[in-house]
Amino acid sequence: MLEVIKIKYLRDYCLTVWFSDESVRVIDFEPYLDGEIYQPLKDVNFFKKVILDCGTTSWKNGADFAPEFLHKKGKTFKQAVSAKYTILASPEICKFEGIKIFINYGDHAPPHFHAKVGKETALINIKKCSLLEGSLPATKLKRVLLWAKERQVELLNNWNLAVAKKPLEKILPLKTIKKP
Numbered sequence: 001m002l003e004v005i006k007i008k009y010l011r012d013y014c015l016t017v018w019f020s021d022e023s024v025r026v027i028d029f030e031p032y033l034d035g036e037i038y039q040p041l042k043d044v045n046f047f048k049k050v051i052l053d054c055g056t057t058s059w060k061n062g063a064d065f066a067p068e069f070l071h072k073k074g075k076t077f078k079q080a081v082s083a084k085y086t087i088l089a090s091p092e093i094c095k096f097e098g099i100k101i102f103i104n105y106g107d108h109a110p111p112h113f114h115a116k117v118g119k120e121t122a123l124i125n126i127k128k129c130s131l132l133e134g135s136l137p138a139t140k141l142k143r144v145l146l147w148a149k150e151r152q153v154e155l156l157n158n159w160n161l162a163v164a165k166k167p168l169e170k171i172l173p174l175k176t177i178k179k180p
Helices: 067-073 077-088 138-150 152-163
Strands: 004-011 014-019 024-028 051-053 056-058 092-096 099-102 112-117 120-125 130-134
Touching: 004 051, 004 056, 014 067, 024 067, 056 067, 092 138, 099 138, 112 138, 112 152, 120 138, 130 138, 138 152
Parallel strands: none
Antiparallel strands: 004 014, 014 024, 051 056, 092 099, 099 112, 112 120, 120 130
């Protein structure tokens, strides 16, 4: 019978869990916090107060998860680290007309994105839709600024995701204008 033998709070809604079969898993509980019994766990401070009880994770409100469920849903350290660095290494959110758009994780304020054409790179202020630094060919810069105005809400959303070290969402390219 599989049992949890040790637990440690990691971050957010993640725990490191040691099992009786000598395996260790990192489990992100956030997707599983639905339903009345799990509602209090959405408060991170309450979630952190996890205890080991009867061979599994448990909380004072009676919420718990079966060890088999935890084992199945958890990731090995190698899988967890690989997933994290895959996310952090993939900041490209759009590509159009030879222009690559990306937002770096852990970047400096103000909220901005990078636009790259060949070897030239420009930093674009998301809130002002203006050039912060760098350069692009004039026609490409105009297209990037036009795209930024069209996609400002999505860009700010991605900036916030990057700050939270969460996967970025792809954004549609610039709408093509058909000539009459």
